[in-house]
Amino acid sequence: MSGESTDSALVQRGQWSTVQDCKQVLVIAHTVTYAQRLREVFDLLEADLRIQVVFTAAPHAFGDGVPQYLHSLGIVTVPWEQAVRREFDLALAAGSRGVHEVRAPVVRLSHGAGHIKLLRNAGSLGPGEERPPGMMSRQHLMREGSVVPAAVAFAHDSDLEVLSRSCPEALPFAHVVGDPCYDRIVAGRPRRDVYRRALGLGEGQRLVVVPSTWGPASTFGRLDALLPQLLHQLPAQDYRVALLAHPNIWAGHGGWQINGWLAGCRRRGIAVVPPEADWQGLLIAADWIVGDHGSLTAYGSLTDATLLLTSGTRRDISAASPTARLAAVAPVVSPLHPLDEQLHYAAERRTAGQYDEAAALLSSAPGQFHQRMRTLLYRLLELGEPACAPAVTPVPEPPSLTVWEAAAPGARR
Structure with a gap:
């Protein structure tokens, strides 16, 4: 043939x-x-x-x-x-x-x-x-x-x-x-309460989103340093936690391994967001974003969330990037103090326009x-454009956090 x-x-x-x-x-x-x-x-x-x-x-x-x-x-x-x-x-x-x-x-x-x-x-x-x-x-x-x-x-x-x-x-x-x-997040901010209801956040509950880029300097590469704080220092009745691992982490280690490593997180109520999920609604809904030098942390500067950075080397980061500007103004999480105290301290100390320089570099x-x-x-x-404005769909409503908190397919219970 x-x-x-x-x-x-x-x-x-x-x-x-x-x-x-x-x-x-x-x-x-x-x-x-x-x-x-x-x-x-x-x-x-x-x-x-x-x-x-x-x-x-x-x-x-x-x-x-x-x-x-x-x-x-x-x-x-x-x-x-x-x-x-x-x-x-x-x-x-x-x-x-x-x-x-x-x-x-x-x-x-x-x-x-x-x-x-x-x-x-x-x-x-x-x-x-x-x-x-x-x-x-x-x-x-x-x-x-x-x-x-x-x-x-x-x-x-x-x-x-x-x-x-x-x-x-x-x-x-x-x-x-x-x-x-940038455009979708800014357009979606007025619907923040819609996204929070879709996620199933209860009255008085606060959402902590933990995004991680890939590589050894990422949050996931040093997750053992942050996990004790996420698992033991945030009361479940007051906080919901969602972990967003970069798709390259899933592709590089395989879904079976990632789900195995994070099975304990799910059992303790942490939502593990799959790599194909739309993450923008989560960022808009967040009260705090605890992230590294990745893109999702930088996009967090457009939301109402208070930002905290995980510690790690920044020598491979461009000084002209939004992340570099964010690293100059956002507080860094310490393993020496209770995480809930650090979250509230960062929120209380946050000033108007604190992330504006970083956000302005995004677009x-x-x-x-x-x-x-x-x-x-x-x-x-070499075609004429359609005689109408481009159709731009809004940021979709995310599923309930309980969907991502449940055991992964094929996982042993």
Whole structure:
């Protein structure tokens, strides 16, 4: 059987298509985190009969769970090997791995709150060259002397200043479009009470959300230092706790292992949020966010929650990132004092505008992401935009915390 005959109908333009003459857009989902961010983009195209959106799960070390996540949205994927053999009119990616193989103009965007983590492999840098954020480096934007993406979408004007030093060759392809999570969280804040009721918070109960990025310097990498405080120092009748572990943690260690490690947390009433869940409603509903240097902690600066940081090294964090600004103003949790006392101390000491500088670095185009991004996509597709504003769905109501507090599927009781 020839390779041609095995290709999915989703990547064909010919006789098998019911809707003909569509522009074809490839969505490249490397990880669950990338796929969640890309959803903000491909949803802008879903209702246009002139466009066929095709999805593929690209190879990645943390790619476990991507096909299942996409399937939960009703999405059928085509194998990466087929996707790179076909030509598309446009491709969307939130990462750089393998995108040079795609036969289409690529739009690259960030997958988090600004550009937080510095380039891990600094061996390619010249003498005296500063270590840039990883996703803004030549390693991630160029191949064989040429810039790979046809467009690179940024959240903030200040990103262009960093890019001018880290990879000036990419500046002609840079576009400031804002941040979708910023816009959704700000729009969802008036519905805070709705989210709290959906979570099942009782009268007088307070919600503590503990987000963790991935890696050894993350909260999860040092969870043994924080768990005793969460398990033994917060009275269950007064506090509900939700733990948000980065999808890369689940993909890197496997769901069975993560559920095993956290089974004791669930038994003690801590909600373990699955990696595919929408986390924005949780942040909006929180009274306190106890986080590390990850994106979710930075997005917490947009909410009514009081922020506390877990201790840990910040040497791999960009000084220009929202996280760096937050680290300068948010108090740090200590293992030497009762956690409930620290929560209330931080809330009492919080001042008006304490997180404003960090929040301001998340987007320089508040409320404009979906319009700016759609305009960019349609320009690259050489199509006129629909004669209506982009449809932006509100942050969905989360399930009750009891759903995430229950034992994981397959866990022994």
